[in-house]
Amino acid sequence: MKKVYFDNAATTPLDPQVREAMLPYLGELFGNPSSLHDWGDMARQSVDDAREQVAGLIGAQAEEIIFTGSGTESNNFALKGLALAQQAKGKHIIISEIEHFSVLHSARTLEKWGFDVTLIPVDRYGVVDPQDVHKSIRKDTILVSIMHANGEVGTLEPIKEISRITLEHNIIFHTDAVATVGNIPVNVKELGVDALSLAGNQFYGPKGVGALWVRKGVRIIPLLDGGIQEGGRRAGTENVPAIVGLGKAAELAAGDIPAKMTKFAHLRDRLLRELPARIDRSVVTGHPQGRLPGNASFCIEFIEGESMLMMLNMKGVAVSSGSACTSKALKASHVLIAMGISHEVAQGSLLFTFGKDNTDEDIDYVLEVLPPIVDRLRQMSPLYSKFVKASKGGS
Amino acid sequence: MKKVYFDNAATTPLDPQVREAMLPYLGELFGNPSSLHDWGDMARQSVDDAREQVAGLIGAQAEEIIFTGSGTESNNFALKGLALAQQAKGKHIIISEIEHFSVLHSARTLEKWGFDVTLIPVDRYGVVDPQDVHKSIRKDTILVSIMHANGEVGTLEPIKEISRITLEHNIIFHTDAVATVGNIPVNVKELGVDALSLAGNQFYGPKGVGALWVRKGVRIIPLLDGGIQEGGRRAGTENVPAIVGLGKAAELAAGDIPAKMTKFAHLRDRLLRELPARIDRSVVTGHPQGRLPGNASFCIEFIEGESMLMMLNMKGVAVSSGSACTSKALKASHVLIAMGISHEVAQGSLLFTFGKDNTDEDIDYVLEVLPPIVDRLRQMSPLYSKFVKASKGGS
Amino acid sequence: MPIYSQKVMDHFTNPRNVGEIENADGIGEEGNPVCGDMMTFYIKVKENRLDDIKFKTFGCGAAIAVSSIVSEMAMGKTLEEAMKITPRTVADELEGLPKNKFHCSNLGAQALHKAIDDYKKKQKKAEGGKQ
Amino acid sequence: MPIYSQKVMDHFTNPRNVGEIENADGIGEEGNPVCGDMMTFYIKVKENRLDDIKFKTFGCGAAIAVSSIVSEMAMGKTLEEAMKITPRTVADELEGLPKNKFHCSNLGAQALHKAIDDYKKKQKKAEGGKQ
Ligand SMILES: Cc1ncc(COP(=O)(O)O)c(C=O)c1O
Numbered sequence A, B: 001m002k003k004v005y006f007d008n009a010a011t012t013p014l015d016p017q018v019r020e021a022m023l024p025y026l027g028e029l030f031g032n033p034s035s036l037h038d039w040g041d042m043a044r045q046s047v048d049d050a051r052e053q054v055a056g057l058i059g060a061q062a063e064e065i066i067f068t069g070s071g072t073e074s075n076n077f078a079l080k081g082l083a084l085a086q087q088a089k090g091k092h093i094i095i096s097e098i099e100h101f102s103v104l105h106s107a108r109t110l111e112k113w114g115f116d117v118t119l120i121p122v123d124r125y126g127v128v129d130p131q132d133v134h135k136s137i138r139k140d141t142i143l144v145s146i147m148h149a150n151g152e153v154g155t156l157e158p159i160k161e162i163s164r165i166t167l168e169h170n171i172i173f174h175t176d177a178v179a180t181v182g183n184i185p186v187n188v189k190e191l192g193v194d195a196l197s198l199a200g201n202q203f204y205g206p207k208g209v210g211a212l213w214v215r216k217g218v219r220i221i222p223l224l225d226g227g228i229q230e231g232g233r234r235a236g237t238e239n240v241p242a243i244v245g246l247g248k249a250a251e252l253a254a255g256d257i258p259a260k261m262t263k264f265a266h267l268r269d270r271l272l273r274e275l276p277a278r279i280d281r282s283v284v285t286g287h288p289q290g291r292l293p294g295n296a297s298f299c300i301e302f303i304e305g306e307s308m309l310m311m312l313n314m315k316g317v318a319v320s321s322g323s324a325c326t327s328k329a330l331k332a333s334h335v336l337i338a339m340g341i342s343h344e345v346a347q348g349s350l351l352f353t354f355g356k357d358n359t360d361e362d363i364d365y366v367l368e369v370l371p372p373i374v375d376r377l378r379q380m381s382p383l384y385s386k387f388v389k390a391s392k393g394g395s
Numbered sequence C, D: 001m002p003i004y005s006q007k008v009m010d011h012f013t014n015p016r017n018v019g020e021i022e023n024a025d026g027i028g029e030e031g032n033p034v035c036g037d038m039m040t041f042y043i044k045v046k047e048n049r050l051d052d053i054k055f056k057t058f059g060c061g062a063a064i065a066v067s068s069i070v071s072e073m074a075m076g077k078t079l080e081e082a083m084k085i086t087p088r089t090v091a092d093e094l095e096g097l098p099k100n101k102f103h104c105s106n107l108g109a110q111a112l113h114k115a116i117d118d119y120k121k122k123q124k125k126a127e128g129g130k131q
């Protein structure tokens, strides 16, 4: 059976070159970078090299990169670490309603610790209005965290516009760039932010590694206390093979981004155009233009995401959904709800995220197999029969 | 040149079988365990299997295992998560003076958060007296954390005796078993603890993965907020290859422990006996008997650890030291100081930790190359010349 | 590992008794689309037995499989027997359901019971009308 | 990457001028073993120039290399020139030192200066004695 992986936002595969770069560190080069002997020296060297590579990808300096264990850890570290470092100045934090849970729930924890959090709404495309950030700023605002792009609907946020405001007010600005770094050009200086999260498994690097970039001079309190790895900012024996892999992935991404963007945008635009043409009562979610090249997201009315996923999986197609049933927490995507999509429609969420291996044939294939699945599920759906009866009644 | 790796406490190499088990997950089986399709299914299955394997090694139930990114993360999670979960009951915590920095510094952070920490001293062998724990218990004591064995001096702590006390007082008891799990038999039921930390790279598993076992029914607040991976207790995309590797390492360790213990104890006892016989003014640190089979630690007077390490490294021998110069924080090992060893003597700390590949020839080799190194450094040492002059004067 | 048992997958892939019954003797609806799962059961009753059952379901794989198996379990049973079908017996018959799916997708028994209640209410009315 | 430069490694591996000078003209000691590094410098002075220098060092690789290079840098210099050797020039001569090692192991210049001071003090005393 044909196999099509359209779930690159969940995780990309590992690039074979990245894997190749990692293998020696799963073998002879097993040393601990803190050790003072040849094994340690080699490990330390490779971690330093990876730091240069990651810094290079985002226009940063190597010593500003702190390796972490995931995008989630980077976000927890940023929110809690930056807030705690500045609590003497104030306790007010601003984030958006569509942040990833690792930001949202970190903010909730900060609330328990006595911080005050303002959630900025988004428009129906999922875009934050910089003016809303501006208006939310108070005397005691110490931190703004707005994501660079949303992984579920692909919408890009106006980070530069927001950083102009935070800069003016001298407020630390963190951006969760887990969905963008390695996929579109990201330059910390151009963005004007003070801290930025990224993760390896979003651009053909390994799982188990992320990074937090913190502008030199910005204080941050460690999330993981212990030894003085990572300049005393993140304790614990370094995950050397994964760090080496992240470095390699960063190096490769620097070269691959333009070609990937062109290719993904083509696939995306085909799907954004052709899927609604083939399936009535389906809508594109997220911004029509200002979105990640690799993201095509929809809601398909009257049916539910998980059953679509399962039937697509039987046809060899891997996608994801923001429906309540797929969320394990059994709540419809907070992102779709924040965009004003009804709970009922949000249940039909379907998300395609592209990877290097995807082709036009993959798009053809999913456009061929999806409509009968939708039909079949709609035939089972009491919502659909009500709709049909109502439209008949109406006509 | 002969190469001898005697630094297995810093990190062990990866077992080739563990590496083999991991490789598919760096290739085709790259899915995210949260995904609802074949890729996700396979990843989820392997994480579940690894959970069984790790639970099996320590006599626990699979659902009690929470995978983390390191031993350090497990300890931070345990200290902060268990303390925060119980702060309504009280704010007093008891740990020992010789805990790993990931416990000590987590406790220091808890102090900043309003908790009260009692540090229990150790005797000259590094042993905690259970009666000291008993005497330190107050009405508001909510957590005790004492390590199972110290990685620097190998001393084993009387965990069972302490757990009898904590059980009686209904106080949560965590043990940092990073140095023991996979190296000696560890059974959570026999130990009588409520939570236990372990790490992959201490027993031929990968870096970048650890686990925290928490007894069913014991509440813990997440350290990493976000998605609901690991039953909502540790957010972030799972490091699947490393988790699979940890599982495999646990499975292998279960079989290997008896043979490893016999072999290591033999090497250890040779070195503990023969090194001081060849180098005068050298002392064994840690408990003479009640210590890890794989640990032989010493202080060599009048010279400093880092220069010994460097000269041993030139002879192909990798060891470590608790001297101030090797610590990066430039403080002599708090463990040696807590045991009553003077700063001056602690500078001469030298730590040998054994691995599966070590042989009697390795011991012969180090016993051959170390004495001339010690001699040479002593010839350079002003402390040694003072000592020599003083002894001559005295005789 | 798939999150669902083989039996769930079988009923999800080939759900039995999907559809509506025109002039059903009883109709029962349970759940709502906000939570993600909604089921409508239609029954025909003959001599106090479920002579035909059809359902329509909006929801996840588990919800569809639950509806299908409930229709199969109840078919031909007396109304009293059918009322003994519970979420627990349904989950058992499906060889287990994921823990987090147990409550929200396992509404099939309730929807069926509602259809039976609806039938009984109508019966009463009809009898009342006759008297 | 080794934490030390090749130059440091060279001086650590083959330190120049290790030893003591009997009847030294000046002796200077710096550091203490609690911090981990301690150096003793011995000098012989002829016509205001450092005619011989020896040292003993307890400490890390950097401390040993620092002592060695200081002895080399100062050898043959006038006392005034030798007083111009600073931790900075020592580190530069060694092609850099790790940041965290800069302060505590880079005591060589101070120890040498102390030895020169000691020599001068003794000179003064001797001269004082003569007068
Ligand atoms: C925008 C964003 N931030 C953070 C994360 C968290 O990454 P992880 O689950 O790898 O820790 C994700 C994951 O997809 C994401 O899309």
Ligand SMILES: Cc1ncc(COP(=O)(O)O)c(C=O)c1O
Pocket: A227, A235, A236, A237, B009, B010, B070, B071, B072, B073, B075, B100, B102, B147, B149, B150, B151, B152, B176, B177, B178, B179, B199, B201
């Ligand atoms: C007893 C003990 N606990 C915790 C740790 C921390 O482990 P890691 O640095 O791998 O996070 C170590 C490391 O050697 C250890 O020996």
